[in-house]
Structures are given as structure tokens and as C-alpha cells.
Amino acid sequence: MRSVRARAALGATVVVALALVAAGLAALLVLRANLTDQAGLQAEVAARETAGQLALDVPYGRLETGDEEDHPVQVTDEDGRVVAVSKDLEAISGTGTDRVTPQPPPAAPEKGGDDGDRDDDDDDDGAGADPGRGEVSTDEPDFSNGTATVDGDRADYRFASVEATDSAGLTLTVHAGAPLAAEQRAVASVRAAMLAALPVVLLVVAGVTWLVTRRALRPVEDIRREMAAITASEDLSRRVPEPASRDEVARLARTTNETLTALESSVDRQRRFVADASHELRSPIASLRTQLEVGAAHPELLDVQGAVADTVRLQVLAADLLLLARLDAGERPGNARLELGALVREEVSQRTGDRIPVAVVVSAPEPGGLEVTGSRGQLARVIGNLLDNAQRHAVSSVTVEVRAERGGAVVAVTDDGAGVPESERTRIFERFVRLDDARARDDGGAGLGLAIARDVATRHGGRLTVAGAGERGARFELWLPGPR
Template structure:
């Protein structure tokens, strides 16, 4: 699942998840350590304040520094200052230090004898002016509480939090890698199968995972697309085969006529052969024209204009042509004035195809009608022939479909006329359908929008 020249989706997703979780964990650890430091320092500060008040109270009542505090306690620093900011007593940790009340700080660092530094948090308490010891009246007791234990707790907490965050980050990264890989495994199988599909194997389909998630819906959508492509390719191959077959017949007749003239120039009726050749050439021309119309439709180039076209004029012209042929009677009593926007040549071809189809299958009567119905121009072409069986009414508009193969070939039908009618109708935003005629045969109804 790797992109060309880059990381795979799995790697990028895992990296993004790890980055987001990593940032959150860093912030959480930093805030946690800051809160812990503030909490431990505050606790030491509170202990120092309580101790300073206790020492000041005992000194006020006449206690001596030697009995009030443990002078050698390394965790505690005590300094007693009189009202003139002169040191009058100190514990072992506070000896040799400057007067702490003059520093104005709540935390100091003291260099020990071994060269190490020890940090203290300071608190003060002021003694009353009526203290028993005169030199302590109005003086100040400064108590410092060592932060060694606090720092040790902070180091341990830092190690624990960093280790926990690293473990959690590794767990999230590994879980994301596994979950994304599992989620993309069906996609990889689909890719491998798609890689095996070619124009010669369009019957293959992608594996569809169970469920109704995005991957399953994608697989079903792609398989539906392959179904359409397979159907289109089959239709294209059938179209090429049928077109080749249809073109072969008139070409064979033309060649046969030419060979007869060359072989027996004095014994053949050249006029009769010429008429037959012209008929086959005309048949082939109409077939090629039909193929070109369908090819333009397949390439989405069948875009009709918006020229006003009178459907009644097209029907009347076809009625005159059919009457001139003399094979069927034509009823035009139902022809009304109808005008639609479109391509005059394409619509004329569609109407001619419907009229020729009706004349080909009629026993003796073709009925033409057109009218405006609910915003549509409706054109009906009826015949009194055998009609179209209901199961065949959808298939009859496919290319090269003939319900009566022998009769259609004999009468010049190519099997493209109704397919062209459907393409022209759809290109104009309309449709065409077949149903039973009132005269017992088939009725082909062409609907086109009026506006």
C-alpha cells in the first residue's frame, strides 16, 4: 500500500497517530511534573511555616534555641535574627550564612562542606515585642526546609512518567500499525486482484469483505463499475462483430455483381445488376451512417442544438414518402401541430426510422399521430402488424436486434434503426417505448420535452 516515492498509508497513519499521542504525552508529563513540583514545594513551605511559628512561640516564652530545635538536623535550617537584623542564633546548617531576612528570598541554595549544594525553602515568623528574652523582642525566626526529598520524589516521578509515556506511546504506535494493517488488508487483496484484471479478463471481480464499512462499500462500487465495463465491452465486441457481418453482405453482393460483369460482359443485364448494386450501396451507406450516429453517441458527442423543429412537418413528410412507395396506407388524421427544440437532422432520422419500421411490419396500415401532452411533444407511430411480444419490448431497442431475422434482412433492415431512435431521444432529454397499438400491431411512442 505504498505510494510511489513516499511512505505507505499504513506508515503515514501510524506516524501521525504517534506524533499526536507523543505531543499529548509530553504536555501531560510536563504539566504533571510541574504540578507535582509545586505540590511538594508547597508542602515543604507549609512545614517550614509551621515550624517557624512553633520555634518563635517557644522562644517568646523563654525557651532556648538549643532545646527548641535540633541544631544538627540536616533537613532543617534555623536562624534567629533580632530587631536590628543581627543574627543571635542559628542551627548547624544556618551558621556562616548571611542574615536571611535581608535577602528577601523564599528559597536559598547552601554549599555543603563536601562541595554539594542543598536547596532550602524558607519561612519566617516574627516574635512579639513582649518576649521574655529582651534581645529577641521584635526579632524574626527563619526556618528553612531542605528540598532533598522533594527533588528525589521529582526524579523518581519523572523517571516513572517518562517510562510510562514511552510505553504508552509504543503501545499506541504498535496498535495503530496493527489496526491499520488489518483494515487495509482487504484493500491490498483488492489491489492485487485489480492488477490481474485486463481487457481480456473483465469477468474477474474484486473480493468483497463482509460487513458494510467503507472498504466493503468501495469493493461493491468497484465491482458494479466492472460489471458496467464488462457489459459495455461485450456490447462493443458484439457491435463490431455485427457491424462487420452487416457490411460483409452488401460488399459481397457488390463484388459478385462486378465479377459477373467482368466474366460475362455480353450475357448479363448490366442495367439490372446496376440497380442491384445501387441498392446494396444505399443499404451500406445507411448502415455506415447509422454506425456513425451510434459512435458519436457512445463518445458523448451527440449533442443536439436548440433549433425549433416541427414534428408534424416531419410526420407529414414521412407520410408522403410512404404513400409514394405504395405498399401501405397512411393515416395522418391524428397529426397536430407540435414544435420542440432539437436537431432537425437527428429528429428527422429518428422519425424516418420509426416510419420505416412500421411500414416494414405493417399488414396494410400505418397510423401517424403527434400532440402536446403535459409539457411533452408525444409522437406515435402505429402499425397493424403482428406487434412486439412483451418480453422483447426492452430488447428491441438494442443494436442489431431483429425479432424476425430473415424478414428483416430481406426488407433491408439493419437492426440499427430503433437503437438510433433511442439514442436520439435520450440526447434530446426524451425517451421512446413500445406498446400495443389500437390496430393490433405495435405502437412506438417518442416523447420529447417542449422546452
């Protein structure tokens, strides 16, 4: 089942079905318990009425048991012998004995017998009974379920057992029953109603869940459809529709659009990078090819120095492009501990061809105050690019200052050139950007040095900024955090 709507509808239906079944079973159990208790109360009343007559020494044959079909009665003595039963009782179970034929105990006193000293009126009036001398137990009666057959009709009953003591001290137990037919009919009716209503309720739940889920997932389907269209058209300028709600779907749409924006920007940068790289590579390659072709046709006209310069420029450009590709691929900087002052001195000492001497000022307030963590080659490349930029624009002086600052170290490269206009101080760090477009490319470079420097600084947890240097010139500051 691949549809979210179908799974949601099925899950909701199953949960509701389980809840309804559990609630229905609980309701049936409670209903059955209540009706059984009511039947037990009726049986107790009937049992106590008969026990009261026994306590008053009413003869067994004259016991009034009420409606025999509704309340079958069985009386047993201490030995379990049946001494009395209600009229038309043919069979019984659940009372401890299934006998229904009275067997008076041998020691039982004559109840309503003919003794010659009493006339028929005395017999009719129950003479010989000594009211008030027997008693009925006040203990909680015992209850049980069983069956009884009265006048050929067999039914289930709830029996209550009550003890009584007659005037002769004989303890008798009265088992009186109350029918459970009403309880069974009620439980059956409720169960049938629940079973009949359950499929209808489940169909309603499934239908409502399906419709609600469909409505809730409609924006998701719109997002999916638009994403499929974007994939098919490769048009990253398109955006998915954002619902007006503030729920998870709306947040998903906004996040998707933000991702599309970032992807579009990344693809645009990549396209510009490829186009600019192709353009930058075309010039030295074309120049080198021209010189080689001229040299092949006229060896005496071969400009070896120019060919070497073009080759060097091509090599530097290729190295810059490879470094940018590694940075874009997420290359992580190294974890070597470096002393920034020593790294700057070493880099400056190797620059023997600079047209303007570089002054180096290192101020370390304490040992280790200029230590940083990172890639030695990449940080040396940043310092070299900053010095190249300063040499390209300086008039008479280039200064490098290294100092500790705010939990890290700073390398500040200052020149006395024309400076960087404030409006261009962000754009100069973009790739293939030159502010001196009028210059020849051979003099101005490819416009990748500052872009590489900022990318490397950012990946080392630092930053690269530019500001003015007094009345004229520019000051580039590289801040790197201390060892971690």
C-alpha cells in the same frame, strides 16, 4: 514510506508519543507543585513557631528553631539587618539577604542581659519577657525558593516569610526553610520511570498498530491481487473477494465487483457490436463487389440499380454506426428550441418514396405547447427511424400523432402491421435485433433504427416505448420533456 501499514504505525506512534510526553510533563508539573506546596507548608509552620517565640520576647540567642538542617531560620528586622539565625547556618540565598551573622539593632532591648536586679534564676527563666504583648502576622506568608548551607551541606529549600512584632513594637521577619530534596528525588524518580517506559510503550503501540492495520488491510491486498490477476488474464468474468464485514473495505469490494460487471457488459456489447457491424457491412460490400466484378467482365450484365441500392444501404449503415459511436462516446444533445409538430411535418413531407401515405395529426392546446429542447438532426433521425419501421411493417396505414402531455410532448407512430409480441417489446430496442429474421436483409434493415431512436430519446431526457395498437399493429410513443 510507501506502505500504508508503516505510515499508520508511524502516525499512531508519533501521536501516542506526543500524548505521553504531554501527559508526563503535566504529571511532573503537578507532582512538583504538590511537593513544593507541602515543603512550603512545612516552612510556614517552622516560621510561625519562631515568630511566636519572638512575639513572646524570647531572646534571640534562645530561639528554638528545631532541626536546623531541615529548617534553617534567618530573622531580619525592618531595615533588613540579620538579628538571628539558626545554629550552623553558614550561607543562605532566596530570602532577600545572604548574611548569616546576627547584627542586633541598636535600639533593641536587652534580651536576657545582666541588670543587677535579677539573679541567674531569672535569666534562666527568661525574666523580663512580657508574654502576650507581641503578635504574629496572620497574613499569607511569602514563599520563595533558594539555597542554604548548614554545617557544610548545601541544599535547595522552600522558604516561607512570616512577620512578628515584639513587645517593644519592633517588626521582625522570620525566614524559615523546608528542604526540597524529597521533591527533587520524587520528580527525578518519576521522570526516570517515564523515560524508561516510554520506548517500551511506543514499541507496543507501533507493533499493535502494525498488526491491526495488516489485518484490516488484508482484504484490500486480496482485492489488489485479484484485480492484478484480472488485468493480466483480461478475464472480466472474475470477481474480487467480498469480505463478510460491513465496513468500508467490504463496500469497496462490492463497488469493484459492480464496476467489473458493468465493464464486462460494456466490453461484451462492444464485441457484439463490432461482430454484428462487421457482419452487416460484409453483405452489402460483398454484393457491391460482385456486381462491379461482373460489370467489369460483362458490362452488359451490370446491375446499376442494384449497385446503387447496395451503396445507399452501405452509406446508411455506416451513418448509423457512426451515430451509435458518438452516442456511446457521450455526445451531448444540442440546446436548440424546436417545435415538434413542425419537425414532424417537415420530416414527413420529405418522404416522397414511402409505399404507404403517412397521416399526421397535431394537437396543440396552446402556443408553444409542443416545444422541446435538443438536437434537431438527432430528433429528426428518431422520427425518421420510427417512420421507416412503420413503413416496413404496415399493411395499409401509418399515422403520426403529436400532442402535449405531462410537461412535454409526445410523438406517437402507429401502423396496422403484425404488431410486436409483448415478450419482445424490450428486446427490439437492442442493437442488430430483428423480429423478422426470415426476411431478406435488404428488406429488413440492419436492426439499428430502434436502438438509435431509444438512445437518442434517453440522452434527451425522454423515453421511447412500444405497445399494441388495438387488434393489430404497433404504436411507438416518443416522449420528450419541455424546454428547460
